[in-house]
Amino acid sequence: MKTVWVIAKRELSSFFDSLIAYIMLILFLGFNGFFTWLESGNDVFFSGQASLRGFFSIAFWTLFFFIPALTMRLLAEEKKTGTIELLLTKAVTDRQVVWGKFLAVFILIAIALLLTLPYVFTIDGFALLGYDGLGNLDLSATLSGYLGLLLMSAMYIGIGIFASSINNNQIVAFLMALLIGIFFQFIFGAMAGNATGWLGELFETLSTSAHFESIARGVIDTRDIIFFVSIGWLGLFLAEVSLTKRKVID
Amino acid sequence: MDIKIEGITKSYGNQKAVNNISFEVKTGEILGFLGPNGAGKTTTMKMITNYIAISQGDITIGGKSVKKHADDLKKHIGYLPEHNPLYLDMPVMDYLIFCAQLQGVTKKDLNKRLIDMIVLCGLDREKHKKIGELSKGYRQRVGLAQAMIHDPQILILDEPTTGLDPNQIVEIRKLIRELGKAKTVILSTHILPEVEATCDRILIINRGNIVADGTAHSLRNKAQxxxxxxxxxxxxxxxxxxxxxxxxxxxxxxxxxxxxxxxxxxxxxxxxxxxxxxxxxxxxxxxxxxxxxxxxxxxxxxxxxxxxx
Structure with missing residues (x-):
């Protein structure tokens, strides 16, 4: 565990040293802030409810695009520059490397989400002041919405790290993560609408938005958690396999 | 810790990069690995450090097979790969601390090891610079420092003196000789006088096969x-x-x-x-x-x- 943390720490400081972290945070807060508060027709004031549902559905998409941008270099760059050889010949296992990198991105996403907490306080404040009759903020739905975003992020980080592990070009890793991600994010959901019977159910089960929406409503179902965790874990597992392959196959 | 290489073969497709080679390196011995480009030196070193798979045969270090006990063995090995890959965006100190922590250097020893390496490799003036800002020779010194930071029993150095100036080469050779008294060292090089100056034993390999094995003196006698x-x-x-x-x-x-x-x-x-x-x-x-x-x-x-x- 200590080794995983050493790797995660290096990765995090590399995010912050290279400005990637700051740019990502500014863009993330900018996008979400704009669509949550300013864009007419969809913003908090228009909806007339003291709820962060609007923010969650925006973050659902912004994270989808931001995460591949953060994960694309994690292994692809190390493979390209050869530093992966130095890293993997140290006293670390391939699994620790993969999990360390996962942890770094997960922490960065957590920081980004933490920085949106003022939204919660602001809307809660409006509600207390009786502004426009917004009603009270549903605290448990808000918490489970954040949980949903974290779980969804974990899943896409797993997919992103896998995409980064199978080639050494960052752009290809980025696009591949989006390509895999778009199936879960959108295509499976759309197909579920068109298919019937067991096929429809299968597509429904694989659709991120179906799972996310139920969590964002405040319904925490183990099946949803298992979905996010298992897809994320599968991504990390396959990334580990693609690293370990060098030692097994000629 | 002794390194024992028993009939290892590595093939890439149909081509055999290393073909059934066996040798042994004992503690306190410095082995010079010579061979033309593409002879299989780097491939052999990568197999010893368990970075790539061994097609056939086995390598044991201190009696343990690298196939099974790689994770235990890795902390006893210091490795400087070919081309010396480094994280260019990291400052020298941070990088050495990172390597030391991964190799399990305790907090208590960390400072002493860092100071030792900085002094030994002549990095004092550059220690706060980013690695990307350093010249080739200084990067090579960082590469050596990271390989030795955890005081390993075994040192595998793939062309350790490339890019160093003549003074530094002399110092590094002296250092390797010094380390070689108590440790097991394998180094590869193209520079022939270097092997004579530093190594106890020379192994020449060509096209994946060992073509000569012995001291500089015995090789001469045999050839002459x-x-x-x-x-x-x-x-x-x-x-x-x-x-x-x-x-x-x-x-x-x-x-x-x-x-x-x-x-x-x-x-x-x-x-x-x-x-x-x-x-x-x-x-x-x-x-x-x-x-x-x-x-x-x-x-x-x-x-x-x-x-x-």
């Missing part, structure tokens, strides 16, 4: 076979000297190098030496012997003979 001497004799006439030298019973052949200065090269009969006979001849004839130099086959020639096909 007969004694070759250069002699210069004064106070005499060249033709007379030539005749007399040829008549010595231990001499196989004589050639004149320079008639004006009576400079000759002579080859002795196999397993015989002519040194005493030449001296005696000069005493008898009242000639003055001003030079008698044994000619050694240069390592370069041995290398060329073994690896040119």
């Amino acid at each position: 076979g007969q004694e070759v001497l250069k002699v210069k004799i004064e106070d005499a006439q060249a033709p007379e000297v030539l005749d007399n030298l040829k008549q010595l019973e231990s001499v196989f052949s004589v050639t004149t190098l320079d008639e004006a200065t009576n400079y000759f090269q002579l080859e002795s009969q196999p397993e015989k030496t002519s040194k005493r006979n030449i001296f005696q001849l000069c005493v008898d004839k009242h000639w003055v012997l001003t030079e008698m130099t044994p000619v050694e086959t240069r390592l370069e020639d041995i290398f060329r003979n073994l690896t040119m096909n």
Whole structure:
């Protein structure tokens, strides 16, 4: 565990040293802030409810695009520059490397989400002041919405790290993560609408938005958690396999 | 910890990069790994550090197979890969701390190890710079520092002195010799004098096969076979000297190098030496012997003979 943390720490400081972290945070807060508060027709004031549902559905998409941008270099760059050889010949296992990198991105996403907490306080404040009759903020739905975003992020980080592990070009890793991600994010959901019977159910089960929406409503179902965790874990597992392959196959 | 390599083979497709090679390196021994480009040096080193798979055969370190116990063994190995890959966006100190932590250097020892490495590798003035800002030679020093930071039992160095200036090369060689007394060191290089200066034993490999194994001295003897001497004799006439030298019973052949200065090269009969006979001849004839130099086959020639096909 200590080794995983050493790797995660290096990765995090590399995010912050290279400005990637700051740019990502500014863009993330900018996008979400704009669509949550300013864009007419969809913003908090228009909806007339003291709820962060609007923010969650925006973050659902912004994270989808931001995460591949953060994960694309994690292994692809190390493979390209050869530093992966130095890293993997140290006293670390391939699994620790993969999990360390996962942890770094997960922490960065957590920081980004933490920085949106003022939204919660602001809307809660409006509600207390009786502004426009917004009603009270549903605290448990808000918490489970954040949980949903974290779980969804974990899943896409797993997919992103896998995409980064199978080639050494960052752009290809980025696009591949989006390509895999778009199936879960959108295509499976759309197909579920068109298919019937067991096929429809299968597509429904694989659709991120179906799972996310139920969590964002405040319904925490183990099946949803298992979905996010298992897809994320599968991504990390396959990334580990693609690293370990060098030692097994000629 | 001894390294024992037993019949390892590595193939890439149909091509065999390393073909059934076996050797052993003992604690306190420095092994110089020589060979032309593409001979299989780097591949062998990558197999020892368990970075790539071994197609056939096995490598044991301290009696443990690298196939099974790689994770235990890795903390005893210090490795400097070819091309010295480094995180260019990290400052030298942070990078060395990162490596030390991964290799399990305890907090208590960390500072001392860091200071030792910085002093040893001459990185004091550069220690707060980013690695990307350093010149090639300094990056090489960082590469060496990271390999040795955890005081490993085994050092695997793939061309450790490339890019260093002559002073640094001398220092690094001295350092490797020093370390080699208590540790097991394998280093690869193209620079032949370097092997002579640092290594106890030389292993020449070509196209995946071992073509020579021994000390610099034993390789020379093997390559040379007969004694070759250069002699210069004064106070005499060249033709007379030539005749007399040829008549010595231990001499196989004589050639004149320079008639004006009576400079000759002579080859002795196999397993015989002519040194005493030449001296005696000069005493008898009242000639003055001003030079008698044994000619050694240069390592370069041995290398060329073994690896040119």
